[in-house]
Amino acid sequence: MTTKEGGCACGAVRYEVRGDPIFVNNCHCTLCQRQTGSTSVVNAFFESEQITLTQGELGEYVVTAGSGGPHRICRCPQCGTAILSYYPRLGRLGAGLRVGTLDDPGAFRPDAVIFTASAMPWVSFPEGIPTFEQSYAPADILPPERLARLMAMVERRKAGEG
Ligand SMILES: [Zn+2]
Ligand SMILES: [Zn+2]
Secondary structure, eight states: OOEEEEEOSSSSOEEEEESOOSEEEEEOOHHHHHHHTSSOEEEEEEEGGGEEEEESOOEEEEEEOTTSSEEEEEEOTTTOOEEEEEOTTTTTSEEEEEGGGBSSTTSSOOSEEEOGGGSOTTOOOOTTSOBOSSOOOHHHHSOHHHHHHHHHHHHHHHTTOO
16 A cells, blocks of 8 residues: 655644545635635545554644534644545544645545536636536445445444544
8 A cells, every 4th residue: 555645834744644545526615715715625535544643733623514514624733734624424534635735746636626616717627537516426436446435434424433
């Protein structure tokens, strides 16, 4: 299993992530725009145990997710760089890693460009990556092995974990 490394802007927080993501979204929703101050975010979703902090620690900052539940953004407490997020659906079982914090930010290619309906009007979308006006059903685009990893987390969450 390959390991990739990343960290925050000031260098206090470093992490390792093992293996391939379950899915990668490039999200242009207005919440992501506000949280990043930019056009969109690129999040790679992993089982949380695939991500290990190797230096420093993360502070949690809670905002309201689009679904209404708590979206926990984990940031370097010193420089504020957002490293990963926990979303209401999977709790702390699954983490959305901000791909731009990888030492090689090109390592994970998005599976989907989502919430294009609210993209900034001058943004153009990449060829060869599916686009969705809002979201998509994971079963529609994920290969079976990755869908199975997602469903395993959904089942653990239903059983009360996370
Ligand atoms: Zn930092
Ligand atoms: Zn978003």
